[in-house]
Amino acid sequence: MRENLSNYSVVLEGVSKNYGDQQILKQVDLQLEQGKFYTLLGPSGCGKTTILNLIAGFTEASEGVIYLNNQRVNEVPANQRQVNTVFQNYSLFPHLNVYDNVAFGLAIQGRPKAEIQKEVDQALAMVELSGFQKRPIEALSGGQQQRVAIARAIVNKPDVLLLDEPFSALDMKLRKAMQVELRELQQSLGITFVFVTHDQEEALAMSDWIFVMEAGRIVQSGLPTDIYDEPVNRYVAEFIGESNILPATMVADYEVNFAGQTFACSDAGIPAGESVEVVIRPEDLQVTEPGQGVVDATVETVLFRGVFNELIAVDAQDYRWKVHTTARVEPEDFIGLNIGPHDIHVMRFNESEEAFDARIEQYSVGGESDE
Numbered sequence: 001m002r003e004n005l006s007n008y009s010v011v012l013e014g015v016s017k018n019y020g021d022q023q024i025l026k027q028v029d030l031q032l033e034q035g036k037f038y039t040l041l042g043p044s045g046c047g048k049t050t051i052l053n054l055i056a057g058f059t060e061a062s063e064g065v066i067y068l069n070n071q072r073v074n075e076v077p078a079n080q081r082q083v084n085t086v087f088q089n090y091s092l093f094p095h096l097n098v099y100d101n102v103a104f105g106l107a108i109q110g111r112p113k114a115e116i117q118k119e120v121d122q123a124l125a126m127v128e129l130s131g132f133q134k135r136p137i138e139a140l141s142g143g144q145q146q147r148v149a150i151a152r153a154i155v156n157k158p159d160v161l162l163l164d165e166p167f168s169a170l171d172m173k174l175r176k177a178m179q180v181e182l183r184e185l186q187q188s189l190g191i192t193f194v195f196v197t198h199d200q201e202e203a204l205a206m207s208d209w210i211f212v213m214e215a216g217r218i219v220q221s222g223l224p225t226d227i228y229d230e231p232v233n234r235y236v237a238e239f240i241g242e243s244n245i246l247p248a249t250m251v252a253d254y255e256v257n258f259a260g261q262t263f264a265c266s267d268a269g270i271p272a273g274e275s276v277e278v279v280i281r282p283e284d285l286q287v288t289e290p291g292q293g294v295v296d297a298t299v300e301t302v303l304f305r306g307v308f309n310e311l312i313a314v315d316a317q318d319y320r321w322k323v324h325t326t327a328r329v330e331p332e333d334f335i336g337l338n339i340g341p342h343d344i345h346v347m348r349f350n351e352s353e354e355a356f357d358a359r360i361e362q363y364s365v366g367g368e369s370d371e
């Protein structure tokens with residue numbers, strides 16, 4: 001396996017991490033290509049930060065091997081790895097000004113003053129803070145402090161930049177602006193970013209490739225569009241966006257039965273007769289006249305969301321459909337709902353542990369989709 005990994009800047013092979021008798025990471029495999037934006041996405045406590053700490057060298061793996069640029073680094077101390085971290089709380093030195101914060105690492109290495117100045121000015125320009133050199137840290141906004149933290153991390157020209165929920169202290173508007181900036185910065189630097197978040201929208205918007213985690217394991221990995229359109233199970237579907245999830249039965253290849261009817265569907269490979277679940281995203285349902293769609297339903301609630309209306313509509317079998325539509329609809333309206341076959345995605349139900357292991361094996365490889 002190893003000889004094919006020379007293009008990867010980070011590789012984790014069968015990495016587990018235990019604290020006492022608690023297994024925090026379970027056999028994690030990751031292969032991260034040079035120069036891409038990767039996101040580890042999952043709820044609090046699933047082990048995202050632990051993966052960053054292992055890559056950075058802040059903690060040791062209980063089992064498995066970690067490679068950086070094709071070199072085994074399990075025994076290499078943090079300060080000798082070409083990796084920098086931007087922490088959630090920025091960890092800036094409050095008594096130093098912007099320049100000294102960014103220069104700190106280079107000064108410790110004993111680099112010549114003129115060189116440090118050039119590098120720091122360049123890093124500050126990358127994060128659009130030229131002219132802020134003399135500012136005390138406390139005289140900066142949250143967003144500016146965030147940029148200083150990024151400048152301090154990139155000034156060392158690391159091969160890999162780890163970012164642990166770097167936007168959590170920012171308000172929504174600034175967060176969105178920083179998402180765009182960080183993505184642009186990553187593209188211009190061309191270094192590998194490993195970004196940790198529990199915010200699915202952030203992950204979808206920024207990443208080349210997403211790893212979805214649950215309780216110390218990677219349950220799915222893929223392009224943002226794959227993760228959104230083809231979640232492998234209910235956990236991923238519910239974690240990534242809103243969804244309608246219905247119990248269903250496979251009738252044949254490309255045919256699935258739910259809500260009392262048989263539908264063409266875009267997924268196959270599951271034997272006829274098997275119980276599955278289907279996921280349908282709220283924006284994929286079209287509101288029509290009653291009788292014109294695949295199911296009729298009575299509108300229960302309408303929430304105005306600005307660019308669309310969010311409806312709950314109840315069908316004859318008491319299923320409560322979530323619908324995002326630009327149609328004008330009122331509570332108590334009787335409507336039809338239509339679904340295209342490509343918008344019905346089948347998910348395996350009650351998967352055995354062995355089947356799960358076999359499936360995540362193929363999902364734990366990062367990089368281009370081979371589709």
Ligand SMILES: Nc1ncnc2c1ncn2[C@@H]1O[C@H](COP(=O)(O)OP(=O)(O)OP(=O)(O)O)[C@@H](O)[C@H]1O
Nearest residue numbers: 019024042043044045046047048049050051196198
């Ligand atoms: N030093 C430690 N000793 C014992 N348990 C730890 C230690 N560090 C982390 N853990 C536990 O490991 C689990 C995973 O923690 P981790 O910080 O990796 O999660 P996370 O997905 O990054 O969550 P969050 O989004 O809340 O930071 C948690 O249950 C945490 O309590």
